[in-house]
Amino acid sequence: MPTVQSAPGAPPRARILLAEDNTVNQKLVVRLLERSGYCVDVANNGREALDAFNQRPYDIILMDCQMPQMDGLTAAAEIRRREGILTHTPIIALTANSQQQDRQLCRDVGMDDYLSKPFHWDALFDVVERWLPKRARRPLDTPPVQGASTGVGATCSLPHLDHKVLAELRELNGDDDPAFFQTLIMNFLSDTAQHVTDMLRAFTTRDVGELKRKAHYLKGTCGNLGAKRLGTFSKELQTAAEAGDLGLAGALLTQIEADVPILKQALMAELTTKEREDAQSAPMRPWPQSILIVEDERNMRMIIKRIVMRLGCKCVQDAFDGTRARTLLKQGPVELVITDWNMPSMDGLQLLRYMQQDSHLRQIPVLFLSGDAEVHRVQEAIGAGAIAYVVKPFTPALLEKKLKEIFAFAGWASDLPTIYYAYCSRGAFKG
Incomplete structure (x- = not known):
């Protein structure tokens, strides 16, 4: 303390x-x-x-x-x-x-x-x-x-940042904590990434209560740092969640997702060259080296295995159903599971629920691949703990792109901590 x-x-x-x-x-x-x-x-x-x-x-x-x-x-x-x-x-x-x-x-x-x-x-x-x-x-x-009010406006035409607030926050640097401002910015970016991910998950599972809480939290964080535009979207998202308007909430989440990378770039520009170098020199995890592919179709297993090995993953195991995957999970460390849904003996959802019951296995990210694009299926998988849901059929280039995004968002070779991201969470589905 x-x-x-x-x-x-x-x-x-x-x-x-x-x-x-x-x-x-x-x-x-x-x-x-x-x-x-x-x-x-x-x-x-x-x-x-x-x-x-x-x-x-x-x-x-x-x-x-x-x-x-x-x-x-x-x-x-x-x-x-x-x-x-x-x-x-x-x-x-x-x-x-x-x-x-x-x-x-x-x-x-x-x-x-x-x-x-x-x-x-x-x-x-x-x-x-x-x-x-x-x-x-x-x-x-x-x-x-002395400080300016950190309230946010009500229109989307606001600038991304209130530079007066940021200037006043920088003045809080001192001999006892010369990196205060840099740490504040990096904490904000880290926390914001997590909040956006949590809101996406809440939206996907239609948990309007959780969506409202996360939007409320992000609104306050943005206000204190002078992130006007993102704070405005968060406030409007909270209002939409309170009203149960998922259509508007989805549109606002799309805007928030587009806004965060721009805001990150703007905040990094507020740092000095040395501060940026210090922030970017933080140790990063290498991309996952141990991946388990669970897929009953042999050619699909070969394609996925080839893609992840091209990304630099050296230890790639595969299983034709959830029962075999469960055995492999017990035998050694696995950093990421890529699983099909419909398989004999034990399907992907049953495997995920099995993993969630184990304090160690539940920490392993799980990516779902499925030919079923029904919204209730996506909600069921994400609600059970999957970090992403990619609909088949897909091209090798698309899967490689998605895996790179997952690796980056999950903290592998990234300056942000582990967060989860649900693909296909809004635009691909109706209702």
Whole structure:
């Protein structure tokens, strides 16, 4: 947990608990508060916030409302229950939901104040100063960094970036963390890639609740980094998901997919030459060397094997059905499974479900190849855990192209971490 030590003889500084699951938001808020003299501990969800609260007293708690495992409302209510009537720690709600009923929910569970995301940095310091005891307030000689509002507009004609916000974020670099801005950008790109993948999976399986949550999360991240255009699309996607409008959601996801590479290029241009070199020199995994092909048609097995070997994959095993594949999976490490659906003895879906029951095997990406383009079949495969679904027939060039994309998106020879991508998730299907 990040902390700041007080100088000898200095008045005690406030200790703040930040409960926030968005890593970009964490880094921003911690940096701002620490530079203004506060000590900050971070909890990634409501359960961690309760654990931290049990370990030490805090002068104030900044609580995001939507977090995994335990949300902020539940955590705040539990803190109030544990405090009883003798103590009262100020709890400030942080949320992108700004309706009156949302504010009332926060008050009902015992929260003291409300800060709507994305917020102006002045608003953050105002609410912190308002609720801190006088002894713990920010020293007068360490004023907060001034910042522009990170809200996004409502039209698609917005520029990709708010350069004023980025300039202010760069000013947060310091001798104690000279790579702060570079790390912030790379964290954002990494997290955004994961969120887009999660939204694609949610759309494919028609999980509008998950789609809404992921769009909401991405909207807040974009707002804090000044990614105006992507933030706008995320906001509109959240609204479409809330309305159950999958047609509009699909169109917005298409736009988001097209927007992310352009945004990445624009953000990388904000880095200095050295920062870009440092970011791009991070170690990368080689492309997968151990691949298992599961296909009952012999010629198709030969074609797929030839393609993956041309891509540099040296250890390629094959099986004619899921039963044989299960045996091979037990015998040695496999980095990627490419499987047909309809096979004798054990089909591809049964194999995938078997793998999902094993803590090790479920980590292996699975690519489905099938002649069935029905939307419910795609949803069933992706919902069961497949990372991609490619419809037969396909040309060798197309499969090679798709495999290269999967390798890159999955973190092999890529500067992004492991993420999953579902092909054929929208445009190829109706309904």
